Amino acid sequence: MVWIAGVYACRNRSWKAFQKELCVLLEACIEQDERFFVVSFRDSLGFVQFRSELAGDLIGEAVSNDYLTVEKQLGEATIQRLEALGWRKRGNYRRRNFSQRWASPVDLTKVAALAVKTLDDGYGGSSPLNLEITLGSFHGADHSHSKVTLMSDNPDLQLPSGLTVQNGSNGNAYRVRMPLGAGGFGAVYRVTPLSETIPTACVLKVSLDATAWTREAYFGELLKRDPAVVRMYESFPWTPPGGSQPLCCLIFELMRGGDVQQYLRRQPQPWKESKARCEVIRLLRAVNLLHQCGAVHRDLTPKNILVTAARRLKIADFGIAAQSLAPSGVAADAFNLAYAPPAVSAGDAKHWSPADDVFHIGKLFAMLLSGSSSWPTKMDVKNLICSTDAKEIIQRCIGEKHKRFQNAGELLAFLQRKTAMPHALPVSTLLGKRVVFTGRMDITRKEARLRVKKCGGKCQGQVSHTTDVIVVGRYASSLWLAERKGKKLLDVDREWGLGHHIAVLSEKRFLKLVGA
Numbered sequence: 001m002v003w004i005a006g007v008y009a010c011r012n013r014s015w016k017a018f019q020k021e022l023c024v025l026l027e028a029c030i031e032q033d034e035r036f037f038v039v040s041f042r043d044s045l046g047f048v049q050f051r052s053e054l055a056g057d058l059i060g061e062a063v064s065n066d067y068l069t070v071e072k073q074l075g076e077a078t079i080q081r082l083e084a085l086g087w088r089k090r091g092n093y094r095r096r097n098f099s100q101r102w103a104s105p106v107d108l109t110k111v112a113a114l115a116v117k118t119l120d121d122g123y124g125g126s127s128p129l130n131l132e133i134t135l136g137s138f139h140g141a142d143h144s145h146s147k148v149t150l151m152s153d154n155p156d157l158q159l160p161s162g163l164t165v166q167n168g169s170n171g172n173a174y175r176v177r178m179p180l181g182a183g184g185f186g187a188v189y190r191v192t193p194l195s196e197t198i199p200t201a202c203v204l205k206v207s208l209d210a211t212a213w214t215r216e217a218y219f220g221e222l223l224k225r226d227p228a229v230v231r232m233y234e235s236f237p238w239t240p241p242g243g244s245q246p247l248c249c250l251i252f253e254l255m256r257g258g259d260v261q262q263y264l265r266r267q268p269q270p271w272k273e274s275k276a277r278c279e280v281i282r283l284l285r286a287v288n289l290l291h292q293c294g295a296v297h298r299d300l301t302p303k304n305i306l307v308t309a310a311r312r313l314k315i316a317d318f319g320i321a322a323q324s325l326a327p328s329g330v331a332a333d334a335f336n337l338a339y340a341p342p343a344v345s346a347g348d349a350k351h352w353s354p355a356d357d358v359f360h361i362g363k364l365f366a367m368l369l370s371g372s373s374s375w376p377t378k379m380d381v382k383n384l385i386c387s388t389d390a391k392e393i394i395q396r397c398i399g400e401k402h403k404r405f406q407n408a409g410e411l412l413a414f415l416q417r418k419t420a421m422p423h424a425l426p427v428s429t430l431l432g433k434r435v436v437f438t439g440r441m442d443i444t445r446k447e448a449r450l451r452v453k454k455c456g457g458k459c460q461g462q463v464s465h466t467t468d469v470i471v472v473g474r475y476a477s478s479l480w481l482a483e484r485k486g487k488k489l490l491d492v493d494r495e496w497g498l499g500h501h502i503a504v505l506s507e508k509r510f511l512k513l514v515g516a
Helices: 015-029 076-085 108-122 210-222 260-266 273-292 354-370 378-382 388-398 408-416 445-454 487-497 507-513
Strands: 006-009 035-041 047-052 058-062 088-091 096-102 131-137 164-166 173-182 187-193 202-207 232-238 247-253 305-307 313-315 434-438 458-460 469-472 503-506
Touching: 006 260, 015 035, 015 047, 015 108, 015 131, 015 173, 035 108, 047 108, 058 108, 076 108, 173 202, 202 210, 210 232, 210 247, 260 305, 260 354, 273 313, 273 354, 273 388, 273 408, 354 378, 354 388, 354 408, 378 388, 388 408, 388 487, 408 487, 434 445, 434 487, 445 458, 469 487, 469 507, 503 507
Parallel strands: 434 458, 434 469, 469 503
Antiparallel strands: 006 131, 035 047, 035 131, 047 058, 058 096, 088 096, 164 173, 173 187, 187 202, 202 247, 232 247, 305 313
8 A cells, every 4th residue: 555644534424434553554554664654633633553563463452641731631530431442651750641542463453443443432522534644654754565555444445465356358357555645536455466468566446437447448448558547447337346337447557656746745845847747747738638639628627637746737537528529518417626717616517627627737837837736726837936038928828718828738839848838929000900918017107098099099098819919018017926016028929929929019119109
């Protein structure tokens, strides 16, 4: 299992399912000494923690009053319950806590049962959903063992370690090793192939949702040769022993780096702009194939962009991707609300367009440049330290929908262009020209408008497809900020990209034209 340091919310609703997940965590913990994990309540003081020792020994602790201030100490009844469960006080007068030590080989089932009893009975926990799990290592190294999220709530999707899953059509078989996660689509497990036709590192995705399975299998087959898409090896239905309902199975390559969010939690450093741009271009080539055939992904969020061991990005999870040849496009009826574009999340947009996938790509680009695992806000984009060109691209991606790059191909062409937009068009007169101003000038904006009018021109407040000239004030900032600052110049670039050429004049050149 991939051991990734960090804090994870518990997703199990039942203590029984949670106990199974604790067994998996304990097994991964003792694979190497000096690993630890802490299970704690989000709104109270109760916790249990475990640490691996040399030779496979295990030490466990539960909270006691020795670590708490007087006003936060546990009641006598709670202390008696912990002692009744078998926890013992150890240590000297400086450091004492409820603890136990288990010598190798450790009966992990009994340890997990004690932990659940402590959390449920000892602290009176109402539900595992109120728990957080913190993984770590005293070595401080990145132990490449996979993403740890908790097992599916659905017992039909809970596959025990050692179970064999087989494709009935070709005989390919896989042995289940450990769960890697669970979500709306189903559950994900690391598996070992039992045939030589599939590489040793594989992931099994199981689901009861035949529609989502068919969709993901379709797009997985469509894009399986694209290097920026997590490769799908095969898809097949399979009925577990003693089960009556078949599970929908997908076999994928294993991505050892986890997703982008996990990766940036472990290594929170900004990516070099050239590296980030290169990876975004790779992703866009795959997304462009979708857009060209009338499809959209709808979920290009940090959880679905995975990282290889070589720091390359790949797209995963086509569970809500959709395709439509209708002029209106794909309905906005499935998306991740926390990451959706503003118009979609507000319910104002009835359809998910390729420009909404572009919104996700722009946010991802900003994440890489910032080195932060958080979904960037407009203020985060404002404070990015990068080239004006990169910030301009991000601004257009996350800005107003009608001014975004309308699909992956348009953004891809912009990212791959060799030179900047050639705005230096010759302007000999303002007669009949529509003029827009941006930035502070030596003269007032009112005076500038009067001079344009005297020369036979007309002033506009915003850049549009009818604008001929934009005048940039001497004091315009060289930095591109988010959404508002630099908006007019961004619109100029967009018009150039659409084939409408707008001349950019300095204030000095403008004053000469108007005879100042």
